[in-house]
Amino acid sequence: MNSTPQETIQVTLGERSYPVWIGRGLLDDHARWQAVLRGRHALVISNRTVAPLYLERVSRGLDGLRWSSFLLEDGEAHKSFANVGLALEALATLSATRDACVIALGGGVVGDLAGFTAACWMRGIDFIQMPTTLLSMVDSSVGGKTGVNLAAGKNLVGAFHQPRAVVADIGTLDSLPAREYRAGMAEVIKGAAIGDAGFFAWLEQHADALAAREETALVQAIATKLRYKAGVVARDETEQGERALLNLGHTFGHALETAGQYTALLHGEGVAVGMLLAGRLSERLGMSTQADTLRLERLLKAIGLPVGVPAGFDPEQLLALMRLDKKNTAGTSRLILWRGIGQAQIVSGINEAEVLAVLREACTNA
Numbered sequence: 001m002n003s004t005p006q007e008t009i010q011v012t013l014g015e016r017s018y019p020v021w022i023g024r025g026l027l028d029d030h031a032r033w034q035a036v037l038r039g040r041h042a043l044v045i046s047n048r049t050v051a052p053l054y055l056e057r058v059s060r061g062l063d064g065l066r067w068s069s070f071l072l073e074d075g076e077a078h079k080s081f082a083n084v085g086l087a088l089e090a091l092a093t094l095s096a097t098r099d100a101c102v103i104a105l106g107g108g109v110v111g112d113l114a115g116f117t118a119a120c121w122m123r124g125i126d127f128i129q130m131p132t133t134l135l136s137m138v139d140s141s142v143g144g145k146t147g148v149n150l151a152a153g154k155n156l157v158g159a160f161h162q163p164r165a166v167v168a169d170i171g172t173l174d175s176l177p178a179r180e181y182r183a184g185m186a187e188v189i190k191g192a193a194i195g196d197a198g199f200f201a202w203l204e205q206h207a208d209a210l211a212a213r214e215e216t217a218l219v220q221a222i223a224t225k226l227r228y229k230a231g232v233v234a235r236d237e238t239e240q241g242e243r244a245l246l247n248l249g250h251t252f253g254h255a256l257e258t259a260g261q262y263t264a265l266l267h268g269e270g271v272a273v274g275m276l277l278a279g280r281l282s283e284r285l286g287m288s289t290q291a292d293t294l295r296l297e298r299l300l301k302a303i304g305l306p307v308g309v310p311a312g313f314d315p316e317q318l319l320a321l322m323r324l325d326k327k328n329t330a331g332t333s334r335l336i337l338w339r340g341i342g343q344a345q346i347v348s349g350i351n352e353a354e355v356l357a358v359l360r361e362a363c364t365n366a
């Protein structure tokens with residue numbers, strides 16, 4: 001019988017170091033994650049889609065604690081300041097002390113909001129990430145970026161607050177819709193495209209297995225992406241330099257997500273198309289070759305991800321949205337581009353006419 005492999009990745013940040021456990025059935029491995037709980041109070045934050053599927057299994061590990069749950073409605077719109085307030089009220093109702101723990105059970109929306117709630121209660125308490133989407137397993141649950149949206153923009157309010165552990169039970173992906181799974185795979189490909197050409201070649205070889213959710217390949221893909229991300233976070237926790245590279249494709253991607261009113265493209269899909277546009281701009285600026293862009297396009301297609309801007313998008317509007325991106329520092333247009341596969345680079349002072357040309361071409365071909 002084939003058993004699912006398990007992996008542990010360590011995020012090394014001195015006293016705030018923590019493990020990321022990857023494997024099947026980890027939600028039920030109570031002894032493993034109970035060891036992280038220090039106090040007598042826990043608040044599980046989840047949403048109305050995920051809680052009916054997995055909350056009971058987690059709650060069995062909370063026997064003997066004073067605990068409750070706070071459930072969000074499903075969707076990005078609920079990653080709001082108002083819900084942080086309600087989650088903090090839930091902690092107050094529990095009479096949670098400084099050694100209480102918040103448990104985030106869900107995708108990136110739940111994880112970002114739960115982490116920020118934990119950062120705010122009594123100026124910072126423990127939290128455990130239990131990601132249930134592929135995107136949250138390979139990206140948002142690790143690295144300590146937490147926060148919520150404002151009407152003025154996504155993720156404008158937040159804090160760096162590292163979890164005490166990440167419990168990535170890949171069994172939860174069994175219930176994840178195919179489109180969400182593919183969107184998560186975009187974040188795996190992104191890691192390889194930024195900084196690991198060998199991993200990119202491995203992904204090309206295993207694209208069919210990954211598209212079919214073959215578990216051995218999947219665990220290896222998640223672990224490799226996280227090992228890479230953990231290294232970057234350990235060297236640059238608060239994004240003073242290198243960590244910005246993790247945003248390859250994001251400025252284009254966020255503009256596409258916003259222009260599509262968060263329904264045309266999922267976050268990971270925006271990142272997929274955004275990486276390709278960053279590749280094309282790199283090519284235009286003489287930094288990389290067409291062969292690299294075509295390899296990226298082939299891999300995205302093999303996973304079933306979109307590789308074009310949806311019909312009806314306006315290049316000028318996309319450019320205006322890109323100007324608002326919070327990765328821009330005052331007065332400069334800054335993008336993450338690449339010198340080829342595995343060689344992302346921060347580039348400042350890019351001529352907007354070049355960006356617009358790439359957007360116009362992509363919108364014409366839609």
Ligand code: NAD
Nearest residue numbers: 049074107108109110132133135136139140145172175176
């Ligand atoms: P999500 O949290 O909205 O989850 C996607 C959908 O899948 C939701 O409808 C959710 O209810 C559902 N779902 C979750 N787990 C499920 C399961 N096991 N079975 C069935 N359905 C399930 O979206 P996401 O893609 O996980 O995360 C996107 C969010 O993450 C965005 O808010 C983005 O800004 C944030 N993000 C944060 C970071 C970071 O570093 N903090 C990085 C990347 C993205």
Ligand code: GLY
Nearest residue numbers: 139143145243246
């Ligand atoms: N998702 C980008 C980061 O964690 O820095």
